[in-house]
Amino acid sequence: MSKPPKPRPALAVHIRRATIDDLADLVELENSTFVIERMSARQLRRHLESLSAEILVATRQRHVVGAVVVFFRRASDIARLYSIAVAASERGNGLGEALLARAAHAARRRGSRRLRLEVRSDNVTAQRLYERLGYHPSGSHADYYEDGEDALRYEKSLA
Ligand SMILES: CC(C)(COP(=O)(O)OP(=O)(O)OC[C@H]1O[C@@H](n2cnc3c(N)ncnc32)[C@H](O)[C@@H]1OP(=O)(O)O)[C@@H](O)C(=O)NCCC(=O)NCCS
Numbered sequence: 001m002s003k004p005p006k007p008r009p010a011l012a013v014h015i016r017r018a019t020i021d022d023l024a025d026l027v028e029l030e031n032s033t034f035v036i037e038r039m040s041a042r043q044l045r046r047h048l049e050s051l052s053a054e055i056l057v058a059t060r061q062r063h064v065v066g067a068v069v070v071f072f073r074r075a076s077d078i079a080r081l082y083s084i085a086v087a088a089s090e091r092g093n094g095l096g097e098a099l100l101a102r103a104a105h106a107a108r109r110r111g112s113r114r115l116r117l118e119v120r121s122d123n124v125t126a127q128r129l130y131e132r133l134g135y136h137p138s139g140s141h142a143d144y145y146e147d148g149e150d151a152l153r154y155e156k157s158l159a
Pocket residue numbers: 033082083084085086087090091092093094095096097098119120123125126128129132
C-alpha cells in the first residue's frame with residue numbers, strides 16, 4: 001500500500017534568492033545546523049556576492065528557516081549543491097524538498113544539465129530525501145570530512 005501524502009506546511013513559507021540582508025539569519029542557521037565545516041559569516045558573504053553561487057532561503061514571517069547553497073562553474077554544466085539546511089523545528093514538513101526543487105530550477109535556468117552533491121555517509125535522512133527526489137549515488141570519497149567521515153556523491157539529471 002502506498003504511503004499517504006505528507007501534509008505540506010500550511011503557512012506562509014516563502015522561498016526566494018537570499019540577499020546580503022539575510023546574512024545574520026544565514027549565519028545563525030548555519031551555526032545551529034552544523035557542528036563541523038560550518039560556513040563562516042565571511043564565506044557566506046562572499047557567496048552572497050558571487051556570481052557563481054546562488055543561495056536560496058525559505059522564510060516564515062521574514063525569518064530564515066531554511067537555505068540551500070548552489071555553486072556554478074563557468075566551464076561546466078554540472079552545478080554543485082553545496083549545502084542545505086532547515087531549522088530543526090521546521091523539519092519533516094517538506095521544506096527540504098521544496099528548497100531542493102527550487103535549487104534544481106535555478107540550476108536549470110542557468111543552463112546546468114546536472115546537479116551534484118556530497119553527503120556524509122552517516123546522514124541517512126538527507127540520503128533518503130535525495131533518493132526520493134531522483135538523485136542517484138555516483139561515487140564516494142573516503143575520509144572526506146574534517147572528522148574523517150566518508151562522503152557519498154549523488155547526481156541528478158536536470159534534462
Ligand atoms: C536534510 C534536511 C535539509 C531535510 O529538510 P526537511 O525540511 O526535514 O525535509 P523534508 O521534510 O522535505 O523531508 C525530510 C525527511 O525526513 C523525515 N522527517 C520527518 N520528521 C522529521 C523531523 N522531525 N526531522 C527530520 N526529518 C524528519 C521526512 O518524513 C522526510 O523523510 P522521507 O524523505 O523519507 O520522506 C534537514 O533534515 C536538515 O537541515 N538537516 C541538517 C543539515 C543536513 O543534514 N543537510 C544535508 C547535508 S548538507
